[in-house]
Amino acid sequence: MNxxxxxxxxxxxxxxxxxxxxxxxxxxxxxxxxNSEYNITIGDEYALRARFPLGxxxxxxxxxxxxxxxxxxxxxxxxxxxxNIFELKTLDKGxxxxxxxxxxxxxxxxxxxxxxxxIKIIPGGQSVGVRLNTDGVLVVGTADITDDNFKTxxxxxxxxxxxxxxxxxxxxxxxxxxxxxxxxxxxxDGDKLSLSIIRNRKEFVIDVNPIKSEEDGEYRxxxxxxxxxxxxxxxxFIHPDSGKFGALGHAITDVDTGVLLSIKNGxxxxxxxxxxxxxxxxxxxxxxxxxxxxxNPIGKIxxxxxxxxxxxxxxxVEGIGKxxxxxxxxxxxxxxxxxxxxxxxxxxxxxxxxxxxxxINLQTKPDSKSMIIKITDKRLLEKTGGIIQGMSGSPIIQxxxxxxxxxxxxxxxxxxxxxxxxxxxxxxxxxxxxxx
Numbered sequence: 001m002n003x004x005x006x007x008x009x010x011x012x013x014x015x016x017x018x019x020x021x022x023x024x025x026x027x028x029x030x031x032x033x034x035n036s037e038y039n040i041t042i043g044d045e046y047a048l049r050a051r052f053p054l055g056x057x058x059x060x061x062x063x064x065x066x067x068x069x070x071x072x073x074x075x076x077x078x079x080x081x082x083x084n085i086f087e088l089k090t091l092d093k094g095x096x097x098x099x100x101x102x103x104x105x106x107x108x109x110x111x112x113x114x115x116x117x118x119i120k121i122i123p124g125g126q127s128v129g130v131r132l133n134t135d136g137v138l139v140v141g142t143a144d145i146t147d148d149n150f151k152t153x154x155x156x157x158x159x160x161x162x163x164x165x166x167x168x169x170x171x172x173x174x175x176x177x178x179x180x181x182x183x184x185x186x187x188x189d190g191d192k193l194s195l196s197i198i199r200n201r202k203e204f205v206i207d208v209n210p211i212k213s214e215e216d217g218e219y220r221x222x223x224x225x226x227x228x229x230x231x232x233x234x235x236x237f238i239h240p241d242s243g244k245f246g247a248l249g250h251a252i253t254d255v256d257t258g259v260l261l262s263i264k265n266g267x268x269x270x271x272x273x274x275x276x277x278x279x280x281x282x283x284x285x286x287x288x289x290x291x292x293x294x295x296n297p298i299g300k301i302x303x304x305x306x307x308x309x310x311x312x313x314x315x316x317v318e319g320i321g322k323x324x325x326x327x328x329x330x331x332x333x334x335x336x337x338x339x340x341x342x343x344x345x346x347x348x349x350x351x352x353x354x355x356x357x358x359x360i361n362l363q364t365k366p367d368s369k370s371m372i373i374k375i376t377d378k379r380l381l382e383k384t385g386g387i388i389q390g391m392s393g394s395p396i397i398q399x400x401x402x403x404x405x406x407x408x409x410x411x412x413x414x415x416x417x418x419x420x421x422x423x424x425x426x427x428x429x430x431x432x433x434x435x436x
Contacts, residue, residue: 287390
């Protein structure tokens with residue numbers, strides 16, 4: 001009898017532990033589906049939902065200047081299915097806070113509600129050529145130098161200069177390009193040079209004495225440097241009022257070092273697709289294009305960031321920025337399922353292709369991997385095999401709103417890739433304060 005009671009007691013304890021564990025996991029799953037911050041445009045309405053045991057505390061009285069909040073109690077068949085719903089109607093720009101509570105008693109976190117201006121932008125999809133001039137020169141390699149006595153020197157190794165460093169100044173003279181570096185070094189006559197190096201956004205000075213090369217009798221540092229780069233990508237959007245644009249959705253990095261290029265200036269020019277190399281498992285495909293009308297760039301590039309390149313279109317550019325604008329969607333408005341991308345293939349016109357959003361990663365800070373997308377359009381799959389290089393920057397459309405931009409392909413499955421939320425790119429482009 002004592003054994004029976006003990007087993008019954010252990011079973012009751014085990015069931016209690018399982019129930020507590022289940023409720024904790026269930027609660028965490030619900031919490032993970034609730035953002036810490038929501039951006040809702042003026043004039044829009046949004047229903048904020050939470051299942052038992054979570055609920056939202058009533059907002060302060062002064063919230064009514066920004067939001068009209070109506071609590072709706074949803075009657076359900078079970079406790080777990082019961083929903084606590086707040087219907088939010090926006091009134092004016094500003095920020096308000098709702099408090100998420102467990103069992104209506106235990107505060108868990110604040111939910112920030114930002115009422116923001118309605119932003120409309122023109123979707124891109126055009127193939128563009130990108131030309132960048134770096135700020136200073138990028139060290140892309142190092143080399144040994146043999147002097148008059150046939151002694152070998154590697155100044156980079158001795159001084160600590162690394163591939164990926166930026167050479168910004170020599171003797172406080174701002175470096176203009178690779179040729180300028182060569183001119184200064186050759187004129188040094190072997191005297192000490194103070195090199196201003198930038199690494200990981202920190203600047204420091206390294207002193208070196210150039211070596212006279214036995215090969216040609218000229219002074220050298222033994223550094224391979226690059227001052228410009230060029231490539232083909234996709235225009236993502238244009239803000240119709242300011243003329244600001246965004247493209248690519250990811251940073252332009254040096255092909256040899258992978259370092260994000262710090263730019264001095266740059267341009268976008270018209271590009272024509274000449275061939276398409278299909279993507280295959282383990283081998284990314286590529287859109288190959290050529291620049292044309294290179295003497296008539298369509299815009300200037302002002303910055304290169306982890307979320308793309310940004311700048312301003314030149315006035316009266318023919319055929320660019322004349323399309324109809326569309327509102328943007330914030331991340332809480334995006335849903336898994338059917339969507340479209342706009343991109344340019346071998347017929348050199350912007351076309352619409354169907355995709356599926358398979359996963360949405362809720363984010364509190366900008367990141368290029370905001371969602372996972374899958375190409376489902378048979379015509380696009382036949383042409384490209386999926387997402388290929390050169391399609392980065394293609395805008396993603398869902399429910400007649402621009403929701404994001406294509407950024408990367410999954411190399412092991414070219415039918416899939418990543419997209420970045422359009423709200424992050426709008427923020428980077430500094431057009432968030434511009435309304436429709």
